[in-house]
Amino acid sequence: MSDTRRKIMRVLDGESLSPPPLWLMRQAGRYLPEYRETRAKAGSFLDLCYTPDYAVEVTLQPIRRYGFDAAILFSDILVIPDAMKRNVRFTEGHGPEMDPIDEAGIGRLNGEEVVAYLRPVLETVRRLREELPDETTLLGFCGAPWTIATYMIAGHGTPDQAPARLFAYNYPRAFERLLMLLADVSSDYLVAQIDAGADAVQIFDSWAGVLGEGEFEAFAIRPVARMIASIKSRRPHARIIAFAKGAGYQLKTYRQKTGADAIGLDWSVPLAFAAELQKDGPVQGNLDPMRVVAGGRALEEGVDDILQHLGHGPLIFNLGHGITPQADPDHVRQLVERVRGTK
Numbered sequence: 001m002s003d004t005r006r007k008i009m010r011v012l013d014g015e016s017l018s019p020p021p022l023w024l025m026r027q028a029g030r031y032l033p034e035y036r037e038t039r040a041k042a043g044s045f046l047d048l049c050y051t052p053d054y055a056v057e058v059t060l061q062p063i064r065r066y067g068f069d070a071a072i073l074f075s076d077i078l079v080i081p082d083a084m085k086r087n088v089r090f091t092e093g094h095g096p097e098m099d100p101i102d103e104a105g106i107g108r109l110n111g112e113e114v115v116a117y118l119r120p121v122l123e124t125v126r127r128l129r130e131e132l133p134d135e136t137t138l139l140g141f142c143g144a145p146w147t148i149a150t151y152m153i154a155g156h157g158t159p160d161q162a163p164a165r166l167f168a169y170n171y172p173r174a175f176e177r178l179l180m181l182l183a184d185v186s187s188d189y190l191v192a193q194i195d196a197g198a199d200a201v202q203i204f205d206s207w208a209g210v211l212g213e214g215e216f217e218a219f220a221i222r223p224v225a226r227m228i229a230s231i232k233s234r235r236p237h238a239r240i241i242a243f244a245k246g247a248g249y250q251l252k253t254y255r256q257k258t259g260a261d262a263i264g265l266d267w268s269v270p271l272a273f274a275a276e277l278q279k280d281g282p283v284q285g286n287l288d289p290m291r292v293v294a295g296g297r298a299l300e301e302g303v304d305d306i307l308q309h310l311g312h313g314p315l316i317f318n319l320g321h322g323i324t325p326q327a328d329p330d331h332v333r334q335l336v337e338r339v340r341g342t343k
């Protein structure tokens with residue numbers, strides 16, 4: 001009976017499938033002309049996220065084109081600070097911005113209305129489960145508390161998250177309160193996504209790699225462990241992928257201590273070490289997105305290397321980070337055919 005289950009769910013339960021199922025981080029995005037068209041109609045980026053008609057449409061676009069094994073809900077990790085009234089803006093050419101928060105502001109924060117504010121996103125999840133092909137896994141997601149906190153403190157993206165690292169040393173109690181509050185609202189939000197029809201969820205800790213050893217334990221591992229314990233206590237069937245970008249050799253303890261079912265790997269993780277990690281459970285990754293931009297031999301060799309090292313264990317094929325706007329949609333097709341061995 002097990003073969004009728006969605007492939008990515010089978011891998012998340014420890015099965016090894018050949019060829020491995022695949023999806024790509026940021027598979028809905030600006031590299032696709034049909035995304036750019038819907039994006040222009042929607043107006044602002046947040047309008048796109050909060051209008052189920054548009055969000056459903058852009059989520060489905062890469063599924064129609066490539067038949068990926070998973071669709072990932074179209075939204076953004078920064079809808080959480082937006083729901084906490086931090087005035088999030090996405091302005092052309094600037095990246096995300098919001099009002100920076102200070103110690104007093106953290107004292108005033110509360111997470112009470114977050115899930116209610118995000119109802120349109122949950123409506124998108126419900127509609128997606130109705131419209132997706134039966135074999136396609138639907139993934140929900142959110143940002144990890146540390147990564148969300150970095151944007152809330154600086155008010156924008158930075159290359160090394162120095163403002164949040166400094167804030168954590170100067171105001172340890174306020175920082176701890178912020179992380180725990182984010183962990184709790186994010187857990188409620190992921191439970192709501194699962195209840196709306198998400199098969200599994202991914203937690204993105206895109207900035208885990210800038211933390212020192214003790215801070216990695218305190219800011220990356222602990223809040224995510226709290227989230228996973230909270231979600232699994234309420235929804236024991238929930239399957240959770242945790243992606244701690246840049247965590248390198250700490251990924252072994254990261255999986256053990258957070259309780260994640262699968263761990264995402266960025267492209268800097270050596271494949272021999274990735275194979276070691278795979279002995280403890282499923283892994284997801286880890287092609288360099290620049291190989292998709294390059295195409296040709298660089299793309300083929302990157303795919304083949306991953307399949308050779310990780311293709312015999314539980315693997316969800318993916319990139320090591322999001323696909324970039326300059327990727328050629330034909331190269332994405334070549335990637336899919338190479339992974340599936342259909343060409």
Ligand SMILES: Cc1c2[nH]c(c1CCC(=O)O)Cc1[nH]c(c(CCC(=O)O)c1C)Cc1[nH]c(c(CCC(=O)O)c1C)Cc1[nH]c(c(C)c1CCC(=O)O)C2
Nearest residue numbers: 025026027028029072073074075076077095096204206322
């Ligand atoms: C850090 C982070 C963000 N958002 C996200 C992360 C974690 C993953 C990572 O590290 O990339 C996660 C994210 N963002 C988006 C998705 C949608 C689902 C998918 O993967 O297809 C997901 C899962 C859409 C998006 N989120 C954003 C876009 C581009 C905006 C546009 O279309 O105008 C998309 C498609 C905007 C965004 N959102 C964010 C930034 C820094 C930016 C600007 C950079 C950029 O423009 O690429 C915050």
